[in-house]
Amino acid sequence: MASAGLKEFYKGKNIFITGSTGFLGVCLLEKILRSIPNHGDIYLLLRPKKGKQINERLEEIKSNNIFERLLKDKPVDEVFARVKAVAGDVGEENLGLSESDRSLLHQNVNVIFHSAATLDFGDDLNTTININLLGTRRITELAKKCRNLKVLIHVSSAYVNSYLNEAEEIIYPLPRDPEELIKIVAKLNPEELEKQTPELLGKHPNTYTITKHMAEHEVQKCEELFPCTIVRPSMIVGAFKEPVPGWTISKNGPQGFLMGASKGVIRRLPVAKQLIYDYIPVDIVVNNLLAAGFHSGATQSKKTQVYHSTSSTRNPFKWDYVETRINDNLHKYPLKSAVWYPHLKLLPSVTYYKISALFVHFLPAIILDTITRLTGGRPILMKLHRNVNTSLDRLEKFIFTEWKFSAKNTTDLQTWLNKNDQEEFSLDISSLVWPAYFDDLTLGARIYLSKDPVKTLNSARQKDKILLGIHLLVQGGIVFLFWYIFSGILGLSLKQSFLLVPAIVGLLNLL
Known part of the structure; x- marks a missing residue:
């Protein structure tokens, strides 16, 4: 049965967003401002950073190029009239909120989108527990005190169950008691923690997946109190359609490698060309968040609903589909700031990559960094390649493992939306053609990551x-x-x- 309108559900509702400065969060904000004109106040949890107060950070958000389309028709003050910055931090007790701000949120917030997290696979357990697990607990504690909360939408990850090669849209049992893990980690010094981390992780590959898994259970604990829903994206990549095809501010995943390749700096990429890689465009994830919140809030569900925002079982991607096209695109959309002739080659293992990198990455980096240093510049290439090598060690499991994430709930959610919402807030990726999408992503990386205009x-x-x-x-x-x-x-x-x-x-x- 088709639903009533998504816009009608969010009409007049006051929204609280964490992680609004991130790739997904700022895209969510843009979509709400552009497509839900009758929204209520939007509160953004921002933490003072690098000497900048939250109002300065809000001004930075307003200047993000994602809003260019929106600001063509309306002045900035009108677009952001109902967007308000709230000083806080998910990593602090009580979210670091002042008494007045906490009271403000308790009285006014109707919808919570919790997107804030640390995504670094290299972070230690102490950090990820505090931000991903306890940060989510702090959000649920805030939610419990909101007087008229309609729904809590939590951004998780498809890889919270990465110890399974196939995962369903359910909340899987915990591998261990979170309270026990919190107590153990609190007692260990950094050296002891590093040594014991593999044992503490159990079946989980890193600190990110285990703490995000535990965070889901924090949300589930509230399902009897107010509607809760969890959206699990896979690797989020540049926009499919909105606000502009290929738009991105994230250097993670393929867009980051395309950025490096277009400069002529990244020339090799370790991938298994025949494996399915699960990439999902950021605008599809945003639509998934809005639709999931709408469904849970409208149906007043007493069970936490889970949605995979993924492609592996709906429209799978393989690097083999785009291998021959990548280099054509690098020369179709070359960079004015390129330092060498771009050419990206796909290699079948990290070991092969590291051998090749000695000759095509590190030797040229030594030469170019030396020239840069002699001319008074700041050498960065050696540091860049060392960072890439380090990250590949952490990512090897994710590069050479194939996962399949069932997305039946997401497919059913698309059907549940009415016809207009199915188009404006589409979750359907059947029309996405990966080679053509990578054309847009290459141009998007050029414009939005390398800051090289058309x-x-x-x-x-x-x-x-x-x-x-x-x-x-x-x-x-x-x-x-x-x-x-x-x-x-x-x-x-x-x-x-x-x-x-x-x-x-x-x-x-x-x-």
Whole structure:
């Protein structure tokens, strides 16, 4: 049975959002402002950061390029008239709220979107417990005191159950008692914690997944008190359609690698081309959050509803689909700031990647960083590649494991929406064509991550041709150098050892 309107449900409702400065959070805010014009007040939990007060941070949010489409028709003061900054931090007791702000939220908030979390797989258990687990508990404590709360929407992750290769839209039992884990971690010094972490994680691959898993149970504890829903995105990537195809501010996942590749800095990527990778566009996740909150609030469900915002069982992606297209796109949308001729090659293992990286990443980085240092610049390439290598060690399981996430609840939710909402708040990804989507993502990474506008494309393409010439000259020089060295070792003239050339070229192509 189709629902009444989503906009009608959110009409006049006051909304509280955590994580509003993040990739997903700012996209959620934009969608609400653009598509739900009769919303109530929107409270953003912001923490003072780097000497900036929350009103300054709110001004930074307003200047985000995601709002360009919205601000074409309305002045900024009108668009953000009902958006209010609230000073706080999910990592602090009572969310770090002042008495007056806490009272304000208790009296006014009708809808809570909890998106704030630490996403770093390298964070220690002490950090992730405080932010992901206890932060969610602090949100539920706030929710319990809200006088007219209609729904709590919690952003989880499809990978909270990453110890299972196939996961359903249910809340799985906890691997251990959260209170016990909290007490153990509190007693350990940093060295002891690092040593004991693998044992404490159990089946979980990292501190992120276990604490997000436990956070789901914090939400479930409230299901009898008010409607609760959980949305589990997989790897969130740039926009499919809204506000602009390819829009992104996140450097995680493929968009980050496309950014590095377009500069000519990232030249290798370890992936299993035949495995299914679960990527989901950010605008689909935003729609999922709004629709899930609408459904739970409208039906007044007494059971926590779970939705996978995922692609693996609905429209699976494989790198094999886009391999031949990636480099074409890098030269279709080249960067004016490229430092070398872009060429991205996919490799089947992290070990193979690290061997290749010695020659195509680290050696050029040493040379370019040295030149940068001599010319008074700040060398960054070696640091960049060391960070990439470190992150790959943490991500190897996620790069070379295939998961399938059932999305029946999400499919049913799309059907439950009325016809207008199915279009304006679509959860359907059947029309997403991955190669075409990667065209948009490459251009989006260029514009929004590398800050290279469309107007520079012509000059960038001219530079791309120059870089190609230099690249070919350098490659030719390297081949000649190896040819000269090997012919000398073998005691042959260059003419006599000419057959070494194709062998050398073949060997270099393997790297």
